[in-house]
Amino acid sequence: MNPNFPTGLAVSLQRFYDYLHHERGLSAHTQANYQRQLTIMTQQLVELGITEWQQVDAAWVRQLTTKGMREGLKASSIGTRLSSLRSFFDYLISIDELTANPAKGVSAPKKKRPLPKNLDIDEVGQLLEVNDDDPLSIRDRAMMELMYGAGLRLAELVSIDIQHVQLSVGEIRVIGKGNKERKAPFSGQAKQWLDRWLTVRSSLANEEEQALFVSKRGTRISHRNVQKRMEEWGIKQGVSSHISPHKLRHSFATHMLESSQNLRAVQELLGHENISTTQIYTSLDFQHLAKVYDNAHPRAKKNRAPSNSESDD
Known part of the structure; x- marks a missing residue:
């Protein structure tokens, strides 16, 4: 005591x-x-x-x-x-010393959400320079292109079936969190490499398998297998950052927001129910915006020599 x-x-x-x-x-x-x-x-x-x-x-x-x-x-x-x-x-x-718990209604302050890590555009380009003709390599590049090209979650990528893909129009039907369905657009390199994967998929997939992406056993690829393969490609391609499926999705979100400045559109593309979830990417983009501001605003330019019209008084 x-x-x-x-x-x-x-x-x-x-x-x-x-x-x-x-x-x-x-x-x-x-x-x-x-x-x-x-x-x-x-x-x-x-x-x-x-x-x-x-x-x-x-x-x-x-x-x-x-x-x-x-x-x-x-x-x-x-x-x-x-x-x-x-x-x-x-x-x-x-033990009947109190009748109510005075601490029950008191909440701790909210934890600061850690900012998601993302790759810069050069690192993404370095990672995706996979040009092997091996079916597994084609599959892996198609997965990475699709994750970065459509901003998919890992669970969404793994759960895609062939019938969910509309290659001609560049759309995939995905089931997101809360079993909510959305259409994810994709184009460019993602579309090209998904087409290449579909031409060689039958060499790996079991006859009755409906999954878009399969392992070398011929069945739907697992979450862990995707994570492992992407991590290995990051090392093989000499990317200094650790590569993960989540990081590709974060990179998609950050780069889309930097280019478009359209928070609502990025929210829809990511399948976020609340825009507050998407707003975390505005924190990532702030450094980029601050640099633009410093370079562009006439009163913020650093080490700017005074013009002839400016007085030294």
């Missing part, structure tokens, strides 16, 4: 730690983590004048969250603290 805490707080904490050890049988590491998080928050509550757990309400818990943010804690760390506090209060409810 912590002698630095008021008895009303310390006794309940010790009972909770005994419960974690004897009844829940948690590992020593997990028990120590609970104790560490709760000790920090209890100390903060004591400093705010709390002496009994019954005094704590949602407003006090929000103060702890705000304090953590001011201290520069990551959202995940604050979330861990809140989770420990919720578990502790749930225990106090179970």
Whole structure:
């Protein structure tokens, strides 16, 4: 029992730690983590004048969250603290020390979404310079061209059947997240290499197989196989970035947004239900836009010599 805490707080904490050890049988590491998080928050509550757990309400818990943010804690760390506090209060409810959990309605700050990584256009060109006549190489280039050319998800690519492809008009029917169907346009190199793959597909595919892309066993190619083959091609083609199906889709989105500046169109092409999901690519494009601004705006040009009409006064 912590002698630095008021008895009303310390006794309940010790009972909770005994419960974690004897009844829940948690590992020593997990028990120590609970104790560490709760000790920090209890100390903060004591400093705010709390002496009994019954005094704590949602407003006090929000103060702890705000304090953590001011201290520069990551959202995940604050979330861990809140989770420990919720578990502790749930225990106090179970032994009739509390009637409600004041931490239940308090949320941790949202985690910052990591920006998706993408290839630059030169890296994409380097990756896609696959000119082998081997059926597996033709298949792999067709898959990569299609992922980059249509912005497909890995699951969408793998699930395509032959009847979903309209090569003459450059459209594929894909089933996206939530079992939602959309038509994905493709053209150029994607169309050319998909045509090449269809001419050699029968040399690999089993007779009754409907999948567009098949493995050397003749059946629908697996997610892992696609990932492995793309990773291998990245190494073989000397691309410095790690290659993955997801990265090709991100590259499609970024390059389309850079060229078109049409967020709604890119949203539809990617099959995003909410435009907020697509807006993450505007963060990727900001550096590009900032450079354009610096080079173009008359008041932003760097190291620009003053014109004759400008005064030195």
